[in-house]
Amino acid sequence: MVRAAVCDVTDEHQLQAAFDLASREFGELDILVANAGIASSAPIEETTLELWNRNFDLLVQGYFLTARAAWPLMTRMKEQGGASVVCIGLKNGVAAATNASARAAANHLARCLALEGARHGIRVNVVNLDAVIKGSKIWYGDWRKERAGAHGIDSGKELEEHYRARSMLKRDVLPEDIAEAVYFLGSDMSAKSTGNMINVDAGYVQGFTR
Amino acid sequence: MNAQTLICAAALPFAVPTSRWDDSVAATLSPAELLLYRANLLGSDLTVTNFGGGNTSAKLVEVDPLPFAHVNHVHPDAIIALAGSSGSEAATQAIWGGRIGWLPWKRPGYTLGVMLRDYVAANPHLEGVMLAGHGIICWADSARACCEHTVQLIADAVNYLNAKLADKPAFGGRVVADNPDRAAIAADLMPRLRGLMTSARNKLGHWSDDPEALEFTGSADFARLAVLGTSCPDHFLRTKIAPLALDPARLRDDGYLAQQIADYRAIYAGYYERCKRSNSPAMRDANPVAVLVPGVGRITFATDKTTARLAGDLYGNAVNVMCGAEAIGEYIALDEQEAFDIEYWLLEEAKLQRMPATKPLVGKIALVTGGAGGIGAASAARRRLRGAGRPRWRSGRGCARRVYQAVRQRHGPRRCV
Incomplete structure (x- = not known):
């Protein structure tokens, strides 16, 4: 059963209301997928402070506030096998400076939360992706044009072909591929894993975890 | 218990059926x-x-x-x-x-x-x-x-x-008013209870503050009738015979809640031990299904959302039964041994054993932010196939609703395995 709510993940009051709804509708929380994010791409001299802040607001503050809201619910599940946080990351935080810096901070937050969460039975892991184009809101409008412009190609089919060709495995990365990794990290199949990253990016050298 | 308000609303009437024959x-x-x-x-x-x-x-x-x-x-x-x-x-x-x-x-x-x-x-x-x-x-x-x-x-x-x-309140009249903050109280209470209900599989909760639930839990006769339990097999096979009634003044006291759950489980185990026969199936999960809180309503727990909601609906039926029975005499609960023999009937057990194997995420609750985008929606759909219940949110307007509708269309409105 699915319930949906609209919520600004940078607003702690809206987030609390959303988590309260989850508690009231289902009773609590076992799995959190921190996924709400943005992408941006601009050379540093063209990056406004507003764009910088927007990236950090959503990706760092947003992930922090979401995890913080989930924490008191998740600590209650220690006796019943614990809980799992899955953070969606991008390219292991090595790419366009502004977005990637925020992504790197979010990935680091996840590892530190894995340290802090272990004694409460909370696992925290990251799925690093790259170039998931299908269905993604971040690829509409300016970002698609920006990336196409950065690579000197058109923003239609050519862009998808560009990313496929750039990947080591020469394959498209689909939302369903990310979902498989999220599912694994959310379920008890990964009950003994925390502080990890799984790359689902068809092979991207800069994104190798280190 | 807060008894300063006595509300004398008339009892909620039963609905009158009409023939639909065509x-x-x-x-x-x-x-x-x-x-x-x-x-x-x-x-x-x-x-x-x-x-x-x-x-x-x-x-x-x-x-x-x-x-x-x-x-x-x-x-x-x-x-x-x-x-x-x-x-x-x-x-x-x-x-x-x-x-x-x-x-x-x-x-x-x-x-x-x-x-x-x-x-x-x-x-x-x-x-x-x-x-x-x-x-x-x-x-x-x-x-x-x-x-x-x-x-x-x-x-x-x-x-x-x-x-x-007609013209008189049900269950001896109201002694606890509807708490205007009951939604927030339920949101705070349900995770506390769920965390305490250790069992083989996690449970999902369902809260209801429908008028019947509030009328019953807030009534003068609530404490007397609740312990008598539900009498119809249709009802108690889903709700367990007795609910757990909580004191609304102590809902944030984890020690109190833990004791209440522990006591309930001990009472259930006692019932099993008293009534079991030589060939009875093993004792099933001893946690309460229905938790009742005056002024707040009824919370039911089960291994999936649909079963939790149905248990709540059936406890509502049981409340209607008590209401009508008390209007023409005294409500008579089923004899304990008779109830046990139905609950642990070998054919009922055989039915339970034939239930399909559960999927890995049954009983899990997941929250996906950014659920309206490609990755969030795919993650939600992926989990749904394996059985989790989940709310998800994103920062945009309208998108979440659209994806929610799409997931519902694909998987049916109330299928939660």
């Missing part, structure tokens, strides 16, 4: 199809059959203890209320003046069938029999007459009970 449809059907039509008419009517849990039956008799062509057996709330009261026999006589017979409680089975056969043979004028603690069985010469007869008997019972309930 001759233009019936004229096109074979005898077998007519039986199905009749069963579906009754089975889809919430004033006749418990939603999701009823076992209304319609029979086209060939070999049966009763010598009638068309037989119906139903357990709507108003009928069980009549059946489950100290005033059952007197009310049956008052409503139908001898047209409907009355038999004392007997566990459903072959012996009850034989009792019925002999009773009806000795009283050939009867149009039906009220079965104490159970329901009603009635008959007629045609499918249409049987269907309409059944609905009329329920309407008769409803009208009788509504007249008795």
